Structure formats: C-alpha cells, structure tokens
Amino acid sequence: MGSKIAVVDLDGARTRIGSHHLDVDELPAFVREREAQSRPRWVFSDTPNWYPALLAAGVRIERCSDLRLTHAILMRSELVADRSAVAEADQWDADPVSAPAAPEAEALFEVTERRSHIKQVPHDIESALAEFARQSTALESASDPGRLRLLLAAESAGGLVAAEMQAAGVPWDVDEHDRILAEELGPRPMGDAKPAKMLAVADQVRAALDDPRANLDSHIKLLHSLHSAGINVASTSKWELAESDHPAIAPLLEYKKQSRLLAANGWHWLDEWVSEGRYRPVYVPGGVVTGRWAASGGGALQIPRQLRPALRADPGWRLISADVAQLEPRALAAMSGDRAMAEAGRGRDLYSGLVDEGIVATRQEAKIAVLGAMYGSTTGDSGRLVPRLRTSFPAAMGLVDSAAEVGAAGGLVSTWLGRTSPVPSQGWRRLQSASNQFDATPADENRARRAAGDQGRFTRNFVVQGTAAEWALAWLADLRLRLARLPGVDEGNPGATSAGEVTGHMATASGPVFSRRAHLVFFLHDEVIVHAPAQHAEAAAAAIRDAAASAGKLLFGDAPVDFPLDLTISERAAKG
C-alpha cells in the first residue's frame, strides 16, 4: 500500500546505473537484490528516513552517501573552493528525521505537531539528484578531495551504524538494573513517591541541619538552609560542599547522588527506554559541531558507570567492550606529526610515558597537563604544567596554539580530514569590533577579550576533538563491515561457508538482522561494545583490533602513532 517512490542506485561514487519507480513496500526486496549483485553506494536523503524500514525487513547495506550529513560538511569545509551552490541549497541544512519514538510514545498528533516545527530535508528523487550533483561539483573543486571523500564516506557509514545500533538495541538486564536501584534507593515506591532509602537519608540531612522543613530539591532553598546552619558555601555543588565537614554534608551528598540516579536512570527511565530486554537509545550522528555524535532522548551518552553491570549479553553470547586509551592526544600527535609525543604513547599508557620520560612527576600531573593543553587551561596546576609540554612536544603544542590563535582572531580551523569550525556568531564579531572603536570602554574591551579567549579555546579543542571523532568514525565504519563478514551462530570459520548461506554479503542476512551475527550495540566517542555469539567472541575482538589499526593507517598513513585498545570479553559490561 506504499506510495510510489523513485530509487537511484549508483555504481561507485559517480555513475548512475539505474533509476526505478516502485512502491515503498517493494523497496526492501529491490535493495536486497541490488546489494547482492553489485553492492552499490546507495544515496539517501537522510538515512533515518529509509534505513530502519530496510533493517526491519532484514536488509542491510554495505555503503551509502547520506546527503544531509554530507551537505553539512561540504557547506562549511575550507577545503572546498566553491561552496556557494551547496551553501545556497539551504533546505538541505536541516535536522535529521526523528528516529522512532520511545516505546511509550506520545499521542500521535503531538509527534506530528512537533515534527512540523522541525526543518527536514526533502526526500523526493529530483531534489536528491540535484543536491547530489551540487555536492559532486563542490567535491571536485576541493583542494584535497581524497580527504574529504574519506570524511564523507565515514560520516555516512556512521549514519548506517547509528540506525543499525538502534535497531539491534543494547542487551539490557532489567532485573539487574532494578537490583541496583533497590540497593541504592530502596524498593520501587508506588507512583511518584520517593523511595524509602532516599527519605531516610533526607531525614538525616534535616536532622543534622536542625531544619525539619529543609527542601533538598531546590538549590535556592537548600542554599538558604545551609547558610542558616552556618555552612558558608556559594553554591550547592558537590565539590564545594565537600569542603565542609559539617555532619549534614555526607548525607546530603548521598541524597544528591540518589536523586540523580532516580531522576536520570530510575524506574521511569527503565519503563520508557527498555523493552523486551533491549535499550534503544536515539543517536544523532554529526550532532556535535566537532563531528562527534550527540544523542536525543534516553541519554545514550550519559549512562552512568554505576549501571554498566545491567548491560548483559544474551545466553550463549558475549559482550566485547573496547576503548581507546587517550584517543585525543594520540590524534593530536598524529596530525601534528609530533614524533616525541607519538613515542611517549607508543605501546603504553601515554600519561605514564610522560612520567617515564621525565617530563612530569606523576601520571596525574601528566593527565592534567595534556588535558590542559588541549582545552586551553591557563590557571592552577594545569597552567603551571602545560609549558613543560611546549618544550617536549613543540609540534603538537604548535598545532593547538595556532588553532587557538586563529580562533581568537575570528578565523576558522579544520580537522585532519577537512571538517571546518562554524563561523563565529554575529554577536561575537560585533563585540570584537566594538572593542576596537575609539570610544570603547574598559568593560567593552574586557568582554571582547574574554569572548576571544573562549573562541580560541573552542577552536583549539575543535581540531583535536574533531580529528579524534574522525578516527573513531573510521574505526566504526571498518568494524561494521568486518563484523558483518564474521560467521553467524553455529557457523564455522570465515571462508568455510555452509550450503545456502554466503558470508560476506550483508544482503544475505535474513530474518531478524542481528539475531545470528556479531554486531555493534554501543558507541561512545572512543568506546564500542559488540554483542557476539560466544563461539565468535575472539574473532569479534580481533575485528575490533584490526579495525583500530586500519583506522590509524587510513587517516595517518605510516605516522608512528598507535591507538592501543583496552578490551574485555565478558557476559556483563564491567563496572567502570
């Protein structure tokens, strides 16, 4: 009963090999067949608009070009000589199609109402072809099209991964989650009542403050109560409270911790986001200016480490968790070609490397110095330690210092593959020009200087965070292909294909796409979790390592930087 749609599949990046008109419900079969034949690069207006239905029908694709994601990169990239045509097609500068709502969705009209305010890309074939042509022209005008092609392919592959992870879901042990909540908060209360352990802790706080009516949930009222009890803090944040040794502080900190857990990941969250043993967060690829992913709903990027034990593999399966140690400084070492910094991290913890080479005294100092260098710290311990890095790692420090200088002056910076920072706002530019007028007050100059410093720290961090995000995307993109080529449950080794099933072609996946084969279930900036049949867990772990090595080579060639992983295979994700 679908309406007519048009599909274009492309051979490689250029040649159109076919244009077809078909019903929406004919699409999965069509794509499955084409995918098996020639594995084209499919062009999607916006991946979440097309791919979830394919996945639901058991069809995966190998590669695509997501016009919305690629538009966002091309319209800003400094590498593109002529961006005007792309930039003017501003209907493509839009929000992603909202992914399927949470299980307990709002009333349908509300969703429709909300969507009508969100700007979305067009999905018809003529618009897509026109945009594809504009993007191709822009890409050809680029000074280094190879890098940009790499970035666009990785970004689009990220779109596929996000849709696949949402379809697969994170295997989630509701009973374990409930057990953790009960241990911290007490048993689940009726309705919106506060759990018993929280009430008890709150009573301890009120008793210690000698204020039986103290309201612990309002910052302002709580601050007042604290002052009345002689606790002189300027805010109610936990690091400031920890300075005081008043007997009310310990239970108050406990209460805040409980309150956070209940509000962010309590029973209500469990009801809303976990069903049939799967947590299905909504990822937003390219949602952060630097190229990192964002999340929308469900807090996918904020799952507290406290709840990690609730991630549990299905019976007979394993979770393989892997994260890159010190990804950002390694990305910086690679992109700046800083051999000394690369050497400090080679085959070991990069922070310990700094200690071993006598640059700082302790691992903690190393961490403060390196983070301070990337974030632009100027005060405290960090401000004291960063200059030592300038002596030891001149190339790396030169790169971030110059990015900061460019940003502070209102200029743009780009990542290794060519993602360019956004132009400073009109307000920012007005502030700068006002401070250069003859009648500028000291207050004007102060404000302008502070804003310039802020922008400098932003661009300083942009090149590092953004390049690290590119490495992570390349890792993900390569990993999903490697995992898809692993054998399924009860199948032998790769190559030993059983009759009737060809491994290595995604389109052959049948039935529930992820029920038989190793697949990604979680991604968080520098960390992945793969869900794999126990018999293939080692092979999946090898795929994760191999993909990391490939990503390093793909981006940085033979630069002497490695990206070592901390990797564990287990039934449960480890507590952090």
Next chain:
DNA sequence: AAACCGGGCGCG
C-alpha cells in the same frame, strides 16, 4: 500552561 533559563551532574 508552555517556553525558557541556569544550576547541577552524568558521559567522553
């Protein structure tokens, strides 16, 4: 009643 703001805190 809905939209917005800032504090606070979870993640990298």
Next chain:
DNA sequence: AAAGCGCGCCCGGTTT
C-alpha cells in the same frame, strides 16, 4: 577536586 573542551537531561524557578 576543578581547572580548560564538547554534550543531554532533570529540576526548580521565572518569563511569557
């Protein structure tokens, strides 16, 4: 511990 970057979400409180 934060500091210095990037996020999302919840809450109470204020504005519209």
